[in-house]
Amino acid sequence: xxxxxPVVWTPDPAAARNCRLAAxxxxxxxxVGRPLDGDDLDTWARxxxxxxxxxxxxxxxxxxxxxxxxxxxxxxxxxARFFPGLRLNYAxxxxxxxxxxxxxxxxxxxDETGARVELTRRELRRRVIATARGLxxxxxxxxxxxxxxxxxxxxxxxAALATTALGATWSSVAPDLGTEAVLARFAPLAPRLxxxxxxxxxxxxxxxxxxxxxxxxxxxxxxxxxxxxxRGEPAPPAPxxxxxxxxxxxxxxxxxxxxxxxxxxxxLFSSGTTGPPKGIVHGAGGTLLEHLKEHLLHEDxxxxxxxxxxxxxxxxxxxxxxxxxxxxxAIVLREGSVSFPEPDSLWRFVYEERVSVFGTSPxxxxxxxxIGLVPRDRFVLERLRVIQSTGSALAEEQFEWxxxxxxxxxVHSISGGTDIVGCFVLGHPERSVRAGESPSLSLGLDVRAxxxxxxxxxxxxxxxxxxxxxxxxxxxxxxxDPDGVRFRRxxxxxxxxxxxxxxxxxxxxxxxxRILGRxxxxxxxxxxRIGPAEITRIVDRFEGVRESMAIEQRAPREPGGSRLVLxxxxxxxxxxERPLVLKIKKTLxxxxxxxxxxxxxxxxxxxxxxxxxxxxxxxxxxAANGDIVANESAxxxxxxxxxxxxxxxxxxx
Amino acid sequence: xTDANVxxxxxxxxxxxxxxxxxxxxxxxxxMSFLDHGILTSLGFVQLxxxxxxxxxxxxxxxxxxxxxxxxxxxxxxxxxxxxxxxxTA
Numbered sequence: 097x098x099x100x101x102p103v104v105w106t107p108d109p110a111a112a113r114n115c116r117l118a119a120x121x122x123x124x125x126x127x128v129g130r131p132l133d134g135d136d137l138d139t140w141a142r143x144x145x146x147x148x149x150x151x152x153x154x155x156x157x158x159x160x161x162x163x164x165x166x167x168x169x170x171x172x173x174x175x176a177r178f179f180p181g182l183r184l185n186y187a188x189x190x191x192x193x194x195x196x197x198x199x200x201x202x203x204x205x206x207d208e209t210g211a212r213v214e215l216t217r218r219e220l221r222r223r224v225i226a227t228a229r230g231l232x233x234x235x236x237x238x239x240x241x242x243x244x245x246x247x248x249x250x251x252x253x254x255a256a257l258a259t260t261a262l263g264a265t266w267s268s269v270a271p272d273l274g275t276e277a278v279l280a281r282f283a284p285l286a287p288r289l290x291x292x293x294x295x296x297x298x299x300x301x302x303x304x305x306x307x308x309x310x311x312x313x314x315x316x317x318x319x320x321x322x323x324x325x326x327r328g329e330p331a332p333p334a335p336x337x338x339x340x341x342x343x344x345x346x347x348x349x350x351x352x353x354x355x356x357x358x359x360x361x362x363x364l365f366s367s368g369t370t371g372p373p374k375g376i377v378h379g380a381g382g383t384l385l386e387h388l389k390e391h392l393l394h395e396d397x398x399x400x401x402x403x404x405x406x407x408x409x410x411x412x413x414x415x416x417x418x419x420x421x422x423x424x425x426a427i428v429l430r431e432g433s434v435s436f437p438e439p440d441s442l443w444r445f446v447y448e449e450r451v452s453v454f455g456t457s458p459x460x461x462x463x464x465x466x467i468g469l470v471p472r473d474r475f476v477l478e479r480l481r482v483i484q485s486t487g488s489a490l491a492e493e494q495f496e497w498x499x500x501x502x503x504x505x506x507v508h509s510i511s512g513g514t515d516i517v518g519c520f521v522l523g524h525p526e527r528s529v530r531a532g533e534s535p536s537l538s539l540g541l542d543v544r545a546x547x548x549x550x551x552x553x554x555x556x557x558x559x560x561x562x563x564x565x566x567x568x569x570x571x572x573x574x575x576x577d578p579d580g581v582r583f584r585r586x587x588x589x590x591x592x593x594x595x596x597x598x599x600x601x602x603x604x605x606x607x608x609x610r611i612l613g614r615x616x617x618x619x620x621x622x623x624x625r626i627g628p629a630e631i632t633r634i635v636d637r638f639e640g641v642r643e644s645m646a647i648e649q650r651a652p653r654e655p656g657g658s659r660l661v662l663x664x665x666x667x668x669x670x671x672x673e674r675p676l677v678l679k680i681k682k683t684l685x686x687x688x689x690x691x692x693x694x695x696x697x698x699x700x701x702x703x704x705x706x707x708x709x710x711x712x713x714x715x716x717x718x719a720a721n722g723d724i725v726a727n728e729s730a731x732x733x734x735x736x737x738x739x740x741x742x743x744x745x746x747x748x749x
Numbered sequence: 750x751t752d753a754n755v756x757x758x759x760x761x762x763x764x765x766x767x768x769x770x771x772x773x774x775x776x777x778x779x780x781m782s783f784l785d786h787g788i789l790t791s792l793g794f795v796q797l798x799x800x801x802x803x804x805x806x807x808x809x810x811x812x813x814x815x816x817x818x819x820x821x822x823x824x825x826x827x828x829x830x831x832x833x834x835x836x837x838t839a
Contacts (some may be wrong), residue, residue: 301787435791436784466795468811653799655792675770682769695766 097556098602098610101492101531104499105506115525117393124151138607141540145565148540149178149385156388158422159192160184161354168566173595174580174588176566179357179381186361186380187228187261188352190422191221197399197424204402204449205250208297208432208441213250217424220254223345227258230344234321236289238263238355241363243282243316244291244325245271245308246409248431251325251341255291256418260362260380263355264289267363267375270408271296271305274687277630278308279315280372281365284575286318291341293325297432357381358572364412366514366625373627374582375575378517386518386569387419393539395453395482395508396525399424402479404446405455406434412514413455413486425453434460439467440474447475455484457623459655461494470501477503482523484508487623488656489611492532509534511611513597514625515587518569520561520597521609533608541567543609545601550591553602560615561601562594570595617713619648622656624691628713631692635662635680640670645703646694647717649743654695661720661743662694665703672699698743702736716740755805755826762800767793779823784816794819801825807834
């Protein structure tokens, strides 16, 4: 049984009565003909999930054609298909007319230098339509794949919405991802068009991306067109065959093509423990419906809100914040370093742009605390009403720090994943917040913790996070997996019939939830999810390195609470000298990303393997953390764990 | 411990964590601003500070973590070597 933290925030009863969740509760109760008070709504949404999703569709009322029923064909999670009779357009819904929001800012984007762009909802829609017409004139059609190496700025928002407006599929990465890693993601998609930012800001420096784009042109033979984002900076004008985004604009009438509910919208990338990153295809209807549910019901977003989520265009939270426009809220973007030009730059931006919902990470909150910054002493954060945190678990004391040093407002530690382009646990406007916990499971999802035998854990006991019913934002498939073999292997091998997510979690009987970390070998360093194979694939190429393994080790004083450790087995008579360590780190930074660089590189005689010959990252991780190695008896070489246990936490590499 | 030791600890940390063997060549002048020349970000500073505290067994005041004290190699050496805890263990 895991001990619970103290209650750190309690909602005002009047505000709770007026939230959108309360309005939906009344709507749903009228439909089903019985009260759905308190937790009854959660129970109904989970057990009668078809009725829940039908009711939510009717209440949220996205623009659509076709039949609202059936809600879902099939009961098997892997093959269930939601709303097969519906046709809709994601961008049309994200940009639908909302009278009170039309002439208010919809996108506010700024960079490190303070350069600022503001687009009203009306202007954003006009630009998206003009760009979509331009893309169509270039020959793009529904189903084509468009990729982007893009900054977190207004151009990228316009490009993504224009792409999805005409029914093409959008996939983006951040500019700091190395060329090899970008190609590993984009090449399997066979994209026809690349959007590429000209340069990117990194802590006061402008990094030119021209060389990167040239390498992508060479490595993506399917490309027919490159369109540049972020005009004029820093590279000289592009060759004549590469227009800037505004040059694509073709003003005129537009009719939003409404496509099937499962029409591919986004392709996101998730790193497994082995092999290259997998491309996860998400459908337009499932993404829209899940995001509407999370934004409207769980986070109570609406036209009065300004949401800033600290992200890049390469993370699913970017797609998540994009959908917030559908509620009429404005999205506030900031490209570049959070601490440039001043250590408090991001907090200042939150204040100056009157952000009401601020999404951040445990690492950023820890950084703020570490430098002794007390935001409430420096800024009057009058409009701020919620802080969301994700990427890794938010420690109990950080909830208290926010209350005492920022403002007494709810802190929603939300968690889900790229795989479901949404959340399993998140906020709840009617519930108190306990330190260390999320107040709610995602409505309509039967989220549980299972013990190793597949039995449901008692409330308060930790287990494997699974979802036991179908939900709309299930991927519609993986790239290059026509028969679904990789899809089933990725999510349905752990326990039969349920979605196994790869997280350890504990749930309480009042809806509270705590995510404890990954249950597999996936790394989560400073909130960035990394597949160990993305690292070892590069390291194993080095002469003198026989094999390697990347693991995550707890490190409470590091931003994010953990650090990356690389174990290497050297060839006979070869020592791991410092020049080689530095060369490995530099290569990982250049070919993968700065997030892939280990804090520690440690030579060991052998890596733990099971008697079946399978390498066990989990055993190595447990040993490096000084924990009991759960599967030690299954190892063929448990004697190798001793050397791994010697890697003292926090020792410099 | 000498000033040169502190300097080397900072260079080694930059090499191990940020510049991977190129720190010495990037820092052409010990007075050069780390922030203005992209040697280190503010987030990186936090990690460097933790390392200095661990290495020299000192506790740095968070209110002192300013550009005036830490924005160059020379400033860091000066601040750390003047720290009462450092002098006690040196």
